[in-house]
Amino acid sequence: MGGNGKHRWKISFYHRSGSSPRRQRPEQQPPEEFLCPISGSLMSDPVVVQSGQTFERGCVQVCLDLGFTPALSDGSVPDFSALIPNLAIKSAILSWCRTTGTDNPQPPEHDSVERIVRGKMEEKARELGPDIRVSERELLKAVAENPPVIFSHAATEVGPRVNHFNSSSSSDESVIVAASPYTPLPLARRPACLSSGSSPSSGDIADSEILTQNPNSQSSSPEEQELFLKLKSNDVYEQEQAVISLRKITRTKEEARVSLCTPRILGTLRPLILSRYSVAQTNAIASLVNLSLEKPNKVVIVRSGFVPLLIDVLKAGSSEAQEHAAGALFSLALEDENKMAIGVLGALQPLLHALRSDSERTRHDSALALYHLSLTQSNRVKLVKLGAISTLLSLVKTPDMASRVLLVLCNLAASNEGKSAMLDANAVEILVGLLREENVDSEATRENCVAALFALSHGSMRFKGLAKEARAADVLREVEERGSERARDKARRILQMMKGREEEDINWEAALDSGGVSRPHYRVGKDVFGANSTNF
Template sequence: MGSGKHRWKISIYRSNSTTSKLDTRSSKPPNEFICPISGSLMADPVIVSTGQTFERACVTACKNLGFTPTLNDGSVPDFSMVIPNLALKTSIFNWANVSLSSPPKPLELADALKLLESTPAAAEKLTAEGGGVESGELIRRVGESPGPNLFQHADSELSRRQTRFDSGESLSGSFTGTPLVLATRPSCYSSCSSSSEFELSESGTCEDDVYVARLRSTHVYEQEEGLVALRRTTRSSVESRVSLCTPRLLSSLRCLISSKYTDIQVNSVAVLVNLSLENVNKVRIVRAGFVPPLVDVLRGRSPEAQEHACGALFSLALDDGNKTAIGVLGALQPLFHMMMRSESERARHDAALSLYHLSLVQSNRLKLVKFGSVQLLLGMVKSGQMPGCALLILCNLGACNEGRAAMLDAGAVEFLIELLRKGEFDSESTQESCVAALCALSHGGGLRFRGLAKVAGAMDVLKDVVENNSRERAKEKARRVLEMLKAKEEEEEEVDWEKVLESGFQSRPITRPGGQSCSNSTDF
């Protein structure tokens, strides 16, 4: 029978994959266990950006020498990103154990370089780079000057991350890469490629009953052991993320998110982030009741758990079917607090992404406006704290009457025009967001907006955007506001805008046809 621990290990790596059907008595390893570069059994396999798997030392040697091999199938690998292939590594060592072969040892960098020398293309590269020096000297140089760091996500993600940053660290450049609206993965899930690019062996998947038994154990160490294994599996395998997202496992996982043990809470929320990456799981997770415990985590004291909770809510908010439910269940204010106050850059990013997607829904816009988010977002822009992100959320809020009115009351028109006039932006995308916010405020050609825009000198500033901005979308939005201002200027009789604004126009009653009275709003 064996001990319980032994049975657990056997169950975790049980697989119906090709490797499990092989004749384990054979001393010849399966082809997928062989490194395409070294031609030997891999001990530390890693996946590169293009999906192939190699021995880590071979990848390191190729990167350090600037050499990219052409494989037998004619493909050329991309070594820019690397992650450990834990599933394949487990299969290799299990095969070695069952077949009574010696476990493979990691290839040394010097040995990898010697292997590369035997390849004609690599030898030519070595000669060119080495300037005629002996190979031993090249090996020494490569060993002393390692190349760029390899990203070991699956390992590093299971350890504690630094959550404090130097006070002088700039936050304004957080979204200078991919535009916020296009992001589809939480920052805490920092995989080198999209989930569809992983082609791992099925040895990384297993039945959910094995995990459920561990998660429901009365022993804390067994719960943590199960969570760590589940986290590894769901991080690297698309199939496991789909097959393991069962009602039983979700129920067990939800209970652990509220655990008083920090490590269990952190790992359980991290598992949820991994499961939420697949579109088919997003609505299922919200309906399983995960939003309230995630909100509690945001209000808790564990920075790493909060970081993962922000990532989970962002991932879940990508599905339109979840947006309203997440807002109703009380996630908006805690997310806003995380965006403004968290010491973790990843938590701030994912909280901002969550709020951006959640504010695409009218009901959530109204909630954000009611608790005073407009003034806080404008304050973030003024202080240079994630201005691009804050402006994009303001653009969404400006899509409703209540949001526009709150922005006008807070002096957004004068502030945004002055911001464009100064031109002090961290990126062109932030400048475009500033123009987009003005465009949202101008929706419907509200009389109050036109008055504020004219007094602030919007015409000249927007003309400058049309003439000098390199982004066509920013130019188009600026033209739209200009056309609205010019069209209304031709239709209206001359008005003393300064006098209108000073006379308390905001609270001035307007009489509609039929004698009905109302207070001023953005549109008339």
């Protein structure tokens, strides 16, 4: 059991066993800035987070997977929304190791880091009192105790409408730097049903848009009272007129979205979302999409039990209603606190099915909803178990879906379960084949395809052999020569990995500048609108 402990390191890389012939003297202990604040160990892959502190990358990833942000010794709370390789600290650590005769640090074992992080989570829970985190079992129990009102859909509902999707919008690309070289950041986008080309339908809603500041809302108002009384009326026509009015108000008055998102209004919308009357149903869901644009409303809407209703519409609603249901799920999925709940409540399978919808808007928003939901590890695991990999890979050659589907695949490839499933499903050959196609619909698709291959190559011993079998080197060399800057950088790094070069040969600063994937933004006139900046 002797030796210098080189292969027995768990967390504390700078410690040695008692039998080591090169036992460190006290003055040779590493400087505090070389130690990860989470694990207390010498860092092998230090990264700077958004708030300025430096951590071991593996420790940050475990915290992100567990949805936990630890408080540091000085009381500050780090921001893990972006990770930047700290090359200066890494170089200093390696230099210190050479000077002191210490072996270079190795990445910590995942299980060891997870035990440390879970221990910190338990400490925080004890400090705060009873655990207020909601488990999947509790979420499902809450829905069972407060079930949504379910109505069957009438055969007389309106059929598919003419699609007014703004095809030119997909050509406007805007680069967003990813949080890591292979995991994309959430997109700041709005549902397609809110695009400027959207048909008002069912209520002749005006096309003008009034964007105002969002003041503090009051809990009740004459406007809210009037809408509430009409929405709860037994007269179906009066209900339809009320919900059309609500849709118009929440579209043209940004401040009204918060003031009208009250328990009474939401309570009257719930049965209307599954109404047999298509005018009432369509406008109720469109109103919900408008309400969901405001960040304070997103969690409230999910906790009010709307996700099961939207899922039901996505499964059996009219074409127009399905478009709005997909848009609502996409908008709600932008909120981190909603991601796990939406997955637990069963939205993943219907969203996967909706990727093959006849409506381009439904396909578009379903793909983006899946993208944001797959940023959470629990949803990645669910998607893999649902067989999402084969569905997504079958759609990568669909011109209008390829770029968005590849976004989801990039997220899945960043997890061990997704990466293994993709490699088993022949993803390398499929993606390389897509790069060989001369008629790839956009540069964004090509860039996202290379990003997906890069995510698969990271930490995978199988990738190299599969890439050689798919003759990926020739394709990647062509991308390296003729592709965009981001695609060239990813292709170069994959080729380096295939040649067996050491990680130190990779220019991580250039990799960061390259971003993770391409993300299109809708443009209306001269302005770029984010997910919560437009109305319908």
